[in-house]
Amino acid sequence: MKAIDMQDYTYALPPERIAHHPLQQRDQSKLLLYRGGSIQHEAFASLSDYLPANTSLFFNDTKVIPARLHFTKDTGATIEVFLLQPMAPSPLIAEAMTAQGSSTWKCTIGNLKKWAEGSVLEKDVQGVPLRARLLDRTEGLVAFEWAAPYAFAEIIQRSGETPLPPYLKRAAEAADRDRYQTVYAHHEGAVAAPTAGLHFTPTVLEALHVKGIQTDFLTLHVSAGTFQPVKVQHAADHTMHTEQVLVARRNLENLLKPGRFIVPVGTTSMRTLESLYWYGVRLMADANTPFVITQHDPYQDYASLPSTVEALERVLARMDALQTDMLAGNTSIYIMPGYTFRVCKGLVTNFHQPASTLILLVAALVGDDWRRIYEEALGNGYRFLSYGDSSLLLP
Known part of the structure; x- marks a missing residue:
């Protein structure tokens, strides 16, 4: 695991750039498009225009509870x-x-x-x-x-009451019961919203369908640990929080379809998808191992690792052995610079807090360009954090 100094992953976020309330319409957010190193400023409502035709989008359908x-x-x-x-x-x-x-x-x-x-x-x-x-x-x-x-x-x-993020520094309002929830929220259990999904409307989802982009839903119940600050200098010394995940047989079957370009909506969807690979790796060592992924799993000194297809097929085989179409597990996966992505090719995500594990995840995907992306967003009036604007990252 490479040494990572958290000071290299911070930036100055002016308080006035934090979105304290959502826009009147969900899909009127800005969309920063990062594609192959270039940056464009677009509208989220046009998201389908910028995704490859063979994209499979994976959404987190957890539902925020009044915690x-x-x-x-x-x-x-x-x-x-x-x-x-x-x-x-x-x-x-x-x-x-x-x-x-x-x-x-x-x-x-x-x-x-x-x-x-x-x-x-x-x-x-x-x-x-x-x-x-x-x-x-x-x-x-x-x-x-x-x-x-x-x-x-x-x-x-x-x-x-709706559990708003602490950095909003305001009491929950009646409108938050609806707006701090995705339109496709289904499985109750999160104490924080998977905020990358807040921009999606039935109109945006229909545009994806018309283009032939496949959509699928899995579940990670976002915990309060998502707001846990990194208080150590070296990223490796941070203790990652654990969250419950629910994965359906359908998810695995869709991931295994050949030629699909996998893009998670949000860091929680990404962490769930990548956790599936590491569960497959664990199953190859022990066919009865429970679905528990630690923050250290991706960084062990493996003699060799299976392909993505082999690992995901092993998870499907585990479902067969258990005679179930749904797996529940726990993940503490920690994605930071140096991580090799096994499933995901891109990411839809909001703009995150400085020196957070979410910034580390973005940097793992786009490398040092994370800073250029954030400077562009700050310089072009983007709104930050949970109720803020969006980005589509296609490295």
């Missing part, structure tokens, strides 16, 4: 509970969302000093009492209880 819950104590103190990951009755987000009656989550807790371990907070959720018991202050474990037959997903839809 921010507020409770008021008898003293008047407000406690904020931010859902991070489920612990019981299942660590699988899909199962936790359908849980009835009770569910335990790992959370971050605002005003923790005012909440004694073991004590219960209660709030009325449209006539349904919701109780929260603090099980472990250190781990942030909170047990929720409510009257069945409501699923936990319904409880938080009624009572929670």
Whole structure:
């Protein structure tokens, strides 16, 4: 693994360039087109014009949950509970969302000093009492209880707030419930939006279809770790966050179609697709290994590595062995300069925070041109971060 100094991957982002609200229309965003080293400034609505005809676009269809819950104590103190990951009755987000009656989550807790371990907070959720018991202050474990037959997903839809990124520095508004969500969001479980997808509208999707561009959907439940700053000087010393992924047999079959130009929509889709290759590598060493990808997997000293087709076929074989059409797993894949892409040929993505793991991912794809791309965006009025403009990177 090459030595990477995070100071080489920072840039000056003026606060006024951060988009604090979305544009009135999703697809009116700007599109910076980087193709073979050249840069053009286009409109996102025309995305289909710039993709090769044999492109397969892969979208992340995770759905943002209202993960921010507020409770008021008898003293008047407000406690904020931010859902991070489920612990019981299942660590699988899909199962936790359908849980009835009770569910335990790992959370971050605002005003923790005012909440004694073991004590219960209660709030009325449209006539349904919701109780929260603090099980472990250190781990942030909170047990929720409510009257069945409501699923936990319904409880938080009624009572929670949209978890906006911390850098927006504003409270969630009613419009965010819709706008901080892709139009194709399906599987509930993310606490942050896969923001590259926020620009897509039915009109843009139809234009892709008319051109014959294949579209497919997989799932990575974006965690709060996506905003975790890199606090170390050397990129290799950073601990990458873990996120749950769901991959369908259909995804593998589409990836294995010959002659396809694979472009993920967003860094989360890219990390999911590349994780599939490394899971195939793991399966070739152990046919029963679970779908767990660590940040170190791509950087081991392998004597040899399989082709992309061989690795993906091995994942399909694992599905056959398990007699399933859907695989759930966890990935902490860390894509940084020096990484060799095994599946993806390009990327649709927004403009990211300085010195972040997302900048490292972009630099892994386009090399040192990442800085030129960002300078062009800053010099041409692009809006940055989650509600900002888009880019299509085709190195």
